[in-house]
Amino acid sequence: MIIGVPKEIKISENRVGLTEAGVRQYVSEGHTVIVEKDAGVGSGISNEQYEKAGAKIIDTKKEVYAKADMIQKVKEPLPDEYELMKENQILYTYLHLAAEAKLTKVLCERKVKAIAYETIQLDNGSLPLLTPMSEVAGRMATQIGAFYLQKDHGGKGILMGGVTGVKPAKVTIIGGGVVGTNAAKMAVGLGASVTILDVNTARLEYLDDIFQGRCMTLFSNAKNIEDSVKESDLVVGGVLITGHKAPTLVSKEMISSMAKGSVVVDVAVDQGGCIETCRPTSHTSPTYEVDGVIHYCVPNMPGVVPRTSTYALTNVTLRYGSMIAAMGVEDAVAKSPALLKGLNVYGGHVVYEPVARDLHMEY
Ligand code: NAD
Incomplete structure (x- = not known):
């Protein structure tokens, strides 16, 4: 061939x-x-x-x-x-x-005979050809969030880990799969206060186990998302229902409830995004603002590493x-x-x- x-x-x-x-x-x-x-x-x-x-x-x-x-x-x-x-x-x-x-x-x-890497799926439900790029994008999501939270990059001016005697940043991660877990690893590593939401309780148990209390797990429903997003400095969107368009989980009203200078990184933008105000951006112009909240929605994040x-x-x-x-x-x-x-x-x-x-x- x-x-x-x-x-x-x-x-x-x-x-x-x-x-x-x-x-x-x-x-x-x-x-x-x-x-x-x-x-x-x-x-x-x-x-x-x-x-x-x-x-x-x-x-x-x-x-x-x-x-x-x-x-x-x-x-x-x-x-x-x-x-x-x-x-x-x-x-x-x-x-x-x-x-x-x-x-x-x-x-x-x-x-054309079109085979999509992201829907090749093993019996256990895992997506072996999506996983490595989700690891990359998940880890980048936290780095990028930390960057845009700086005042000189338009953010509210908060350090992810805080310092002695001062609160750390609050990070909400919606979707605790590969993207979410990797975003959480980086955020926990930087000392942020991290909450992960997922609908899969087995996954929440797993996350609870591996993070050993260093991040909070919450069942993903509208109320928990609303409360968590409102208080967050950084929200990372990492949900996936394999092959489908992403569900809209964070509404425009929830975004408006966030303090100005907060940041959202919708990694799920390649499947349409899970944040209502998300629209695809590019590496040359990666962000825009809605109600003072910085949105980063690049569909090919790993392209720059x-x-x-x-x-x-x-x-x-x-x-x-x-x-x-x-x-x-x-x-x-x-x-x-x-x-x-x-x-x-x-x-x-x-x-x-x-x-x-x-x-x-x-x-
Ligand atoms: P995954 O299947 O490992 O994880 C998705 C998680 O979302 C699962 O744990 C699932 O239970 C959870 N979920 C589903 N519905 C939910 C809901 N209503 N509330 C909360 N959680 C919910 O998928 P992944 O590999 O982490 O990928 C996530 C998304 O990131 C995909 O759309 C993927 O294509 C995308 N992605 C984007 C980039 C980029 O550059 N922007 C790179 C890699 C992956």
Whole structure:
């Protein structure tokens, strides 16, 4: 199979779909890997390193899409790439289609076989290809919150951990999954006063156990969210109902109840966001204010720490990529129920039920 790796074009997206180690593995399995010129530069991988690993460097994105049987990338294709995708081409990347009606339509029209990293799901419900990026984004969410809470960055001027004799910042984390747990680890580490809300009581028990009283767990309902958000300096949104658009849990009124100069980081923005006032921003213009509350809603947060993220991503994508390259999509999904859940569009139809339902499309 010919595997094509285009350069990412989303703003400040420095990750790339495959490391040089990944190229080496595909080549050793008998495949051809073509990489768009300079695709790896943002992640510190030169064209020469790719060539040394056995890839061919191709000058244009257009040529990569034209030649490849499978496109392996990081973020969803942007409008400039829509025309380049061809019938029966395999697209293996993050897609988040429940928040992307236009792209879903294009993938159907062009009869692309689209596999979304974020919906590949193991029997135990975990999402192995989302996890590493959620670890990155969760950890970043706290760092970013601390940054914007500074007065010189527009915030109320509070140090996360406080100091001796002065209260620390209050941090509310909605969703105690991978993003939430990692945001909490960083916030607890900085000495903040942390509350995590989740609807999954088993998860709350787990969090209670691992944090050993260093953060409070609360059942997620409207009342608890309202009370907790109101008192918070930083709110992190990290909920997910796999494949679906995120539920709106923090209303505009709740945001208005926060003190001016507080910060919200809605990590779930890639699935539409769980804060009513959230709209996607970019790394070049990451924040805006609503009622004096700073909103940070960047859908590709790990894109600015590519040296960490690119390697973490290839570590988890390669296993399923290898199966697809060896067997083709049809046999690979027949063999792996986890991979079958990743298949979102096939033969001109949405074949992943949560996306079809959220976008009111035929399934
Ligand atoms: P996860 O499945 O590990 O965790 C989600 C948690 O949300 C679960 O524990 C679930 O029980 C909880 N939840 C569901 N409904 C809830 C509710 N009503 N109230 C409170 N909690 C609720 O998911 P994750 O890996 O942590 O990802 C979270 C989100 O972050 C996803 O949308 C993911 O795509 C996104 N993400 C964004 C970026 C970015 O750059 N912005 C990067 C990585 C992940």
